[in-house]
Amino acid sequence: MQILKEKDALKKQIGAFKNEGLKIGFVPTMGALHDGHLSLIKAALSVSDRVIVSIFVNPTQFDNLQDLEKYPRTLDEDISRISEISKDVLIFSPPAAEVYGGDITSQVFYFDGLEHQMEGKYRKGHFNGVGTIVKKLFELVEPDKAFFGEKDYQQLQIIRKMVAKEGLNVEVIGCPTDREASGLARSSRNERLDPVARQNAALLYKMLQKARENFGTKSATDIISWVSEELQANPDLKLEYFEIANADTLESIGEKENGQRYRAFIAAYSGDIRLIDNIALN
Numbered sequence: 001m002q003i004l005k006e007k008d009a010l011k012k013q014i015g016a017f018k019n020e021g022l023k024i025g026f027v028p029t030m031g032a033l034h035d036g037h038l039s040l041i042k043a044a045l046s047v048s049d050r051v052i053v054s055i056f057v058n059p060t061q062f063d064n065l066q067d068l069e070k071y072p073r074t075l076d077e078d079i080s081r082i083s084e085i086s087k088d089v090l091i092f093s094p095p096a097a098e099v100y101g102g103d104i105t106s107q108v109f110y111f112d113g114l115e116h117q118m119e120g121k122y123r124k125g126h127f128n129g130v131g132t133i134v135k136k137l138f139e140l141v142e143p144d145k146a147f148f149g150e151k152d153y154q155q156l157q158i159i160r161k162m163v164a165k166e167g168l169n170v171e172v173i174g175c176p177t178d179r180e181a182s183g184l185a186r187s188s189r190n191e192r193l194d195p196v197a198r199q200n201a202a203l204l205y206k207m208l209q210k211a212r213e214n215f216g217t218k219s220a221t222d223i224i225s226w227v228s229e230e231l232q233a234n235p236d237l238k239l240e241y242f243e244i245a246n247a248d249t250l251e252s253i254g255e256k257e258n259g260q261r262y263r264a265f266i267a268a269y270s271g272d273i274r275l276i277d278n279i280a281l282n
């Protein structure tokens with residue numbers, strides 16, 4: 001397994017891959033890898049000649065210093081998890097100075113308003129941080145295809161928007177959300193839930209499934225009220241938002257329109273652990 005920490009070494013290796021005409025698949029991560037990440041790496045391996053996984057806890061996307069400090073850093077375990085599926089993956093795991101130089105700040109992007117919806121309302125500056133790091137990594141890795149999970153659907157749409165607006169030559173592939181047996185979307189944060197809280201958190205996906213079942217017959221407003229009431233009656237989870245939104249613009253809707261694609265999005269706390277999930281409704 002090749003593990004690089006310096007961007008010059010990475011660029012040299014990428015140059016060699018490009019000279020050989022190899023197609024590069026890229027999976028950016030912040031480490032603490034779980035089966036969801038591994039499914040992205042497998043998807044990348046299935047359609048690429050070389051796969052690069054970055055492991056970098058990006059400081060500019062955290063709106064809370066404590067969250068950044070508490071974020072799990074498990075490089076050795078991450079390396080062994082990747083090596084279980086392939087020894088042929090290149091891992092790029094740089095220190096912050098290598099990526100940002102002396103200036104750990106975000107570029108300010110305009111994502112045509114996608115950044116102001118849902119997560120954008122609760123995590124100020126988060127998407128500028130994500131855009132900044134993903135753009136920097138794309139410039140270093142020069143991938144043909146980059147793989148992101150649909151669990152962070154708003155992030156996926158924002159990255160697609162950034163690629164289009166900045167004219168970056170990379171195909172962004174969205175991969176289905178990987179779930180635990182209970183239906184809970186896989187996330188590094190699930191490790192912080194105790195077994196009971198982890199089981200209870202599966203209610204979020206159950207609510208999304210119910211929303212999908214009822215979407216053909218009930219109004220968006222009725223579904224939103226029903227989910228809010230169900231969660232208010234549940235002492236284990238504190239709802240932050242439940243929205244039905246246009247899958248392209250991410251604007252929340254009250255009324256459905258013909259010919260549009262919709263998704264339901266949920267964010268809730270189990271104790272101090274914030275969980276998000278979403279589902280396609282039509």
Ligand code: PAF
Binds near residue numbers: 029061
């Ligand atoms: O989804 C993540 O893990 C991060 O937001 C990403 C895309 C690796 C950027 O730091």
